[in-house]
Amino acid sequence: MGLRELKRERTRRLIADKAFELFTDHGFGRTTVEQIAAAAEVGPSTLYRYFPTKETLVLEFVEDCLLGAVAWFREQPEVELPDGLQSVIERVLEQLDGNPVRVRAVFDLAAQTASVSAHLNEMTWRFRNELTDELVRRLAGDDPQDAEFTAALAAGIAMNIIETVVRSWVENPDGAEVKELARRAMTLLRGGGIPLPTAGVPGS
Amino acid sequence: MGLRELKRERTRRLIADKAFELFTDHGFGRTTVEQIAAAAEVGPSTLYRYFPTKETLVLEFVEDCLLGAVAWFREQPEVELPDGLQSVIERVLEQLDGNPVRVRAVFDLAAQTASVSAHLNEMTWRFRNELTDELVRRLAGDDPQDAEFTAALAAGIAMNIIETVVRSWVENPDGAEVKELARRAMTLLRGGGIPLPTAGVPGS
DNA sequence: CCAGATTTTGGCAGTGACTACCGTATGGCA
């Protein structure tokens, strides 16, 4: 690796770290990109070359967790589906679990600022889309239309588990561990502990 | 109702309609709020008094569908849970189904513009939160911690069904009807047609 | 019908995110 890419990685990290620092100290809305650029000792245009929006400065970490897990899943074509889904979920949760400070800060910022929350949601949507595509590929044996439908539902459930577990974990830090929460969610889903809507004929 | 509220409603509608018109004609990004204000023959400050952000001009309709269904659900405390969930889902889908042009336009705009997509996701998140709260209230008999968890999963599944059905409906207009799609999703979920993650001990 | 209280409105000035562009500096390579 050349000196160029090294410095690029370094400035990128520097900007992200300074931004994170300023956000947690003064809040997302009260921090301007010029302040971040100044703190990282670069020009605003340089900052925008690395991070297209202010929100990406906060959420790159989450993005890497989610999309990285899908990328990993794509490269394990021999794994059976239910186990594969579980692995994806566990992979994401493990990485988030490994950096609780960052996760907590991200949640705080998202709770304060609508645009961060919106960006976070968009990221989960991208995760769902990519996971759906990969699931469709693996369900190709079935009727293609139905495969798309089934895959979308399965991916949504996976994302749902992740969101619910992380949320529960963030909201009561003294509760169960992430792995335990994930297992409980899966057991509830499989065991019928969730009040699913009935498929019968509607009343009206 | 006085003249004041009448004119207020009228201006509100006028602004929203003109905005919708301009968005579908020229795209979301290529339409400025000043253009919308000019088309509706009001000042920009007036527009901002009615709609806090540019995105709300597009998504108010969806918001009404989602949050309206939850509000309705809140006022039906005697309904049993699975049937209630199904009613909420059907209520949302019926309203969306009743205005396909608007739904299609919203999806097109969301596909084009990240900020619209983000806002749309934030709205579904709000729906999930409110639905979760109401479910928690009805699951009060159970262990409270577990109730929160179960409710969040159930609300997520409900939202998941709605998203998947609407998406499938929008993407192939000649396919099955919304009601049929919803029934299929629920049958898949109940009948175990979805590859759920296993709850067993992880491999590693 | 009219004066006064209240609400709504439009314009104006300003902030800040984000874009396009351009001359310059710096690392990579022959």
Next chain:
DNA sequence: TGCCATACGGTAGTCACTGCCAAAATCTGG
């Protein structure tokens, strides 16, 4: 060392959005 590609900083500009204030429209009591 000299050439090329890339990265950088700065400038000017657009646009979403916010506060503020004076004027117009609406409601209310006489």
